[in-house]
Amino acid sequence: MTIFSQSVSPCGKFLAAGNNYGQIAVFSLSAALSSEAKEESKKPVVTFQAHDGPVYSMVSTDRHLLSAGDGEVKAWLWAEILKKGCKELWRRQPPYRTSLEVPEINALLLVPKENSLILAGGDCQLHAMDLETGAFTRALRGHTDYIHCLALRERSPEVLSGGEDGAVRLWDLRTAKEVQTIEVYKHEECSRPHNGRWIGCLATDSDWMVCGGGPALTLWHLRSSTPTTIFPMRAPQKHVTFYQDLILSAGQGRCVNQWQLSGELKAQVPGSSPGLLSLSLNQQPAAPECKVLTAAGNSCRVDVFTNLGYRAFSLSF
Secondary structure: OOEEEEEEOOOOOEEEEEEOOOEEEEEEHHHHHOOOOOHHHHOOOEEEEOOOOOOOEEEEOOOEEEEEOEOOEEEEEHHHHHOOOOOOOEEEOOOOOOOOOOOEEEEEEEEHHHOEEEEEEOOOEEEEEEOOOOOEEEEEEOOOOOEEEEEEEOOOOEEEEEEOOOEEEEEEOOOOEEEEEEEHHHOOOOOOHHHOOOEEEEEEEOOEEEEEEOOOOEEEEOOOOEEEEEOOOOOOEEEEEEEOOEEEEEEEOOEEEEEEOOOOEEEEEEOOOOEEEEEEEOOOOOOHHHOOEEEEEOOOEEEEEOEOOEOOEEEEO
């Protein structure tokens, strides 16, 4: 089994995980973290068939769980899921160029200020969808190959995307225009030709971006398009996120890597999966007792870190 995606419920007490068989499992974090937790507490409270193929990406709004697979995104009501009534609320398919095209959607991104959802994947475009009407409002074109990842610059209405073409592209959502392109593999200090040029993960924090994949995991200053820190990690990274004054990354190998912004490796914390594809930080203010980091990838287990120093236990799909 491979677990591609994770999403925390709006209340912060549940975690959804999506696998390569199209199933979504929902775990009770509050039960698993309880002092009275038993082995059963680490199993799903509900599992349901969401898609025919893999569940590549999931995000949660204040009411809905949105999941994406081959060609379409579906919505589920969290309240109904927790009552074990797992009936899809709606499904939407972006306007593809041909009716025969069913590309993977493997990146979803919420833009709260616009109440919109950005989808990207195998058709090399970013599609913006109005969450109120369900209408697709615009398509952002510029990538020449498969898109792997998306990130939001919250202060300005800009979205970043990275993919197989080796470029990170910045898009202004007001004009639907590409405003900046960083071709990471063309920078000698970042380039690793033996791994390829693909960008598999990216994250932003104000004027800073961190991205990795084939090229080295690198911290960039966006305004100057300058790489400022090259992180000494050989294995390609599949997920990265800013957390307080650290950068967390994961990819090939068992460990969640903790980096200082200077490039120093602060810690490598081993998990139970041979490779990691997604990290999820539960920072929902409604459930401070469930504030955990979860990591999942090439196994049926979701590792739970109650602090960043060690794996407390694993949930099992």
